[in-house]
Amino acid sequence: MKKLIVATSNPGKLKEIRQYLTELDCKLQLKPDTLEIEETGTTFVENACLKASQVAKALGEWTIADDSGLAVDALNGAPGIYSARYGLTDKERIERLLRELGNTKQRQGQFVCAIAIARRDGSIALQSEGICRGEILTSPRGTEGFGYDPIFYVPQYKQTFAQMPPDVKYKVSHRGQAFEALLPQLSEVSTIP
Template sequence: MPTVVVATGNPGKLKEMQAYLQDLDWTLELKPSAIEVEETGQTFLENARLKASQVAIATQQWAIADDSGLAVDALNGEPGLYSARYGKTDRDRIERLLRTLGNHPNRQAQFICAIALAQPDGHIVLETEGICPGTILTSPQGSGGFGYDPIFYVPTLGKTFAEMMPAQKEQISHRGVAFEQIMPQLRSLRLT
């Protein structure tokens, strides 16, 4: 079975990737902690490419990376690339977002997930971007999920991410959409 390095030091992210990629006969492993990749891209896709490419070159193995976040229309795409750093805790991030958005009538937002796969020489062979549109509520609803899930409402389902069962969220989320788009190519790829 081919080994693919997941360009993250987060064991939770590795577990999540394993769930999405379970149909493939890949062995997934975390990137070595000594490898640090500076996310200098201007988009989620640029950051995913950077992480996959640099980790592939450093390990001389196939590498897969993702980059994701929340973009709010009325805030010109904020928090965007800084979604994870918009506050110290999930609660801080939610409170800051709700405070910044205030009573703005446009509550449209989208979660975005970019995925890139690099071969051992760093060349990106596959990439995609998944988007889940929604709106930002004025106060949190639901107790599941993490991050912005309690305020991200999906009108087509009438629920926030935090109110969904994990399987339902996995299917319709930005990450679920991105993996659904890229899986046919991943299945036909021969890793050597």
């Protein structure tokens, strides 16, 4: 494949995905802002497949999409697929999550990332999922990253995502795990014109 559309209008996400696909010899391009896809799936995998498929069909190009979020055990998996809509800003989302957790000692959770690649006709060629387990802190730590990164603590690294150097986060994060599972499969389809 010579071109791969990234099913997002967010240049930051394009930059992050580009870091994982450095070995892939193709041009990565954002989807047009005017092409909106409603996320009606009930899982991260369903939403990633939906976005990849619909953008691929609309543009007639191979497309990659991801859907990711934070699932907190004590909140029965919330915010889950609604992670980005849990508030208007990162600060509001973090404050709401911490308020809902309150003083509970049960603070385990996981970041989940699902990735799907669709062929030009919209059929799904590949998909993968990555999970990073951790704990939710009672207050933010660190200044890197975005979203819930300042309160998501990874015990084996003794840091939040917002404290980790980018190269460490890329490797251990849910997105890093999903791409690690996807890349060996990707080489099989990347030679398709």
